[in-house]
Amino acid sequence: MTPGTEENPLRVAIVGSGPAGFYAAEQLLRADGVVAEVDVYDRLPTPFGLVRAGVAPDHPKLKSVIRVYEKTAAREGFRFFGGIEVGTHVTPAELAQRYHAVIYTYGTATDRQLGIPGEDLPGSHAATEFVAWYNGHPDFADARFDLSCERAVVIGNGNVAADVTRMLALPHEELAATDAADHAIEALRQSSIREIVVLGRRGPAQAAFTNPEVRELGEMTIADVIVDPAEVELDDASREFLASGAADPTNRRNVEILTEFARRKPQGKERRIVLRFRRSPVEIQGDGRVERIVVARNELYRDDEGNVRARDTGERETIECGLVLRSIGYRGVGIDGLPFDERRGVIPNEAGRVLDPGSGEPVPGVYAAGWIKRGPSGVIGTNKKDAQETVDSLLADLAAGRLPADADDPESVERFLSERQPSLVSYAGWEAIDAAERSRGEPQGRPRVKFVRVDEMVEVARSGAPA
Ligand code: FAD
Numbered sequence: 054m055t056p057g058t059e060e061n062p063l064r065v066a067i068v069g070s071g072p073a074g075f076y077a078a079e080q081l082l083r084a085d086g087v088v089a090e091v092d093v094y095d096r097l098p099t100p101f102g103l104v105r106a107g108v109a110p111d112h113p114k115l116k117s118v119i120r121v122y123e124k125t126a127a128r129e130g131f132r133f134f135g136g137i138e139v140g141t142h143v144t145p146a147e148l149a150q151r152y153h154a155v156i157y158t159y160g161t162a163t164d165r166q167l168g169i170p171g172e173d174l175p176g177s178h179a180a181t182e183f184v185a186w187y188n189g190h191p192d193f194a195d196a197r198f199d200l201s202c203e204r205a206v207v208i209g210n211g212n213v214a215a216d217v218t219r220m221l222a223l224p225h226e227e228l229a230a231t232d233a234a235d236h237a238i239e240a241l242r243q244s245s246i247r248e249i250v251v252l253g254r255r256g257p258a259q260a261a262f263t264n265p266e267v268r269e270l271g272e273m274t275i276a277d278v279i280v281d282p283a284e285v286e287l288d289d290a291s292r293e294f295l296a297s298g299a300a301d302p303t304n305r306r307n308v309e310i311l312t313e314f315a316r317r318k319p320q321g322k323e324r325r326i327v328l329r330f331r332r333s334p335v336e337i338q339g340d341g342r343v344e345r346i347v348v349a350r351n352e353l354y355r356d357d358e359g360n361v362r363a364r365d366t367g368e369r370e371t372i373e374c375g376l377v378l379r380s381i382g383y384r385g386v387g388i389d390g391l392p393f394d395e396r397r398g399v400i401p402n403e404a405g406r407v408l409d410p411g412s413g414e415p416v417p418g419v420y421a422a423g424w425i426k427r428g429p430s431g432v433i434g435t436n437k438k439d440a441q442e443t444v445d446s447l448l449a450d451l452a453a454g455r456l457p458a459d460a461d462d463p464e465s466v467e468r469f470l471s472e473r474q475p476s477l478v479s480y481a482g483w484e485a486i487d488a489a490e491r492s493r494g495e496p497q498g499r500p501r502v503k504f505v506r507v508d509e510m511v512e513v514a515r516s517g518a519p520a
């Protein structure tokens with residue numbers, strides 16, 4: 054009998070409880086004419102992916118999207134299995150045996166590499182690690198960042214670069230009122246960093262910042278924003294780009310905002326954010342740890358397709374610094390037993406249908422959505438449309454009889470998972486963690502004080518009551 058009825062619901066596993074996972078769950082649970090049951094897995098006891106562990110603590114409004122996900126979690130047919138890492142506790146094959154379909158939405162956990170000498174010197178970190186540390190991701194609870202230097206260099210011109218720059222420039226009182234991890238609030242309180250230099254390899258017209266994020270860098274209470282007028286002056290390639298259809302209003306507005314920054318007189322605030330353009334790191338140097346970064350001056354040109362690219366002029370400068378945060382993008386990692394495109398760092402797919410690398414054909418019942426499907430770009434909302442495309446493919450396959458016919462019943466799946474992971478955390482367990490975190494935050498006027506250790510989270514989830 055085709056699944057999707059009251060007697061035989063469509064049973065789907067979703068691997069990863071970030072935005073893509075939650076949007077896919079919602080779309081399945083409210084699909085017309087299909088009765089679905091959805092189990093959402095996460096390797097952490099806590100759901101919501103980068104909304105909890107990525108979005109900057111000083112942007113609490115952006116986290117209100119969690120209320121939408123809470124409504125999904127309240128739907129009949131939804132279950133959460135926190136603490137299950139697919140690839141460790143269960144294999145893709147074991148999931149495939151137990152569900153009609155599996156959607157992989159496990160995001161992109163690691164960082165892209167610059168590939169320059171000195172990249173791995175102590176004091177040079179991927180922004181992914183710094184972000185996870187200040188947001189209390191349990192994998193990074195014991196990470197250490199030496200903030201005893203006066204100058205930090207952030208590489209990259211995206212919104213993550215803007216986030217980490219703000220975190221280094223926020224006054225203690227502002228940070229202390231957020232849900233940033235306590236260890237980060239304390240370490241940043243003691244920070245000696247007075248200047249944050251942000252390096253963009255191309256020009257202001259090509260910066261990947263969105264307008265509010267770049268504008269915010271000029272609105273910091275204790276940091277001046279400094280831009281050299283010569284570096285925002287448009288070169289020929291950028292002028293042509295801005296005049297062409299390839300540029301969008303965000304590019305144009307960024308140029309206006311950055312040009313206005315270049316006209317400002319520094320007010321002598323205690324910290325400085327220095328935005329540099331057409332500068333690429335070529336080497337990170339130091340005796341046993343980061344002491345300086347060697348930077349190339351680039352010129353811009355348009356390639357045959359009209360893209361503006363950076364080219365090294367051969368000119369060098371050295372910037373003394375003690376901390377380097379490399380913020381040049383996230384990168385997906387493969388799971389054993391699942392197709393993976395190593396070059397692009399994504400699961401190969403067509404409209405969300407995972408493709409067998411050998412035959413190029415879709416693997417029946419296996420799908421992908423979110424960053425692991427399309428790569429690490431786009432805001433939270435982008436994942437809604439992306440998940441819809443995947444869910445549409447899945448529902449079309451269901452209608453066409455292309456899904457595996459059998460699935461296990463919900464109880465036996467739960468028994469199987471509890472054997473594999475005795476510290477399984479249900480959605481009710483997460484709600485207990487959530488309530489405990491909020492009540493810890495209340496006396497301090499903070500949204501929550503996060504638990505940063507998995508064993509603490511599991512204990513609170515088990516006790517079901519605030520700690
Ligand atoms: P993720 O959110 O990464 O979720 C993936 C989930 O899968 C995680 O919970 C992870 O624990 C889990 N997982 C990983 N591996 C496994 C496994 N093997 N088994 C089980 N579970 C696993 N967008 C905005 O709109 N506003 C912002 O302010 C904003 N800030 C951002 C800040 C940062 C630092 C970053 C990196 C991104 C930000 N974004 C923001 C973008 C937004 O967070 C992403 O578009 C979105 O989170 C991607 O969703 P996803 O579900 O694909 O992945």
Ligand code: NAP
Nearest residue numbers: 209210211212213214254255261380381382383429430431
């Ligand atoms: P991103 O937007 O792709 O930016 C990456 C930056 O790194 C670009 O400036 C890129 O420059 C640069 N870069 C790449 N390779 C480089 C190299 N080898 N050397 C020097 N620079 C290099 O990525 P992201 O900042 O990680 O953000 C990921 C996504 O999350 C984005 O869609 C972002 O908008 C979203 N996000 C949103 C928010 C928010 O809404 N507040 C906050 C954080 C993140 P080129 O352009 O020259 O390649």
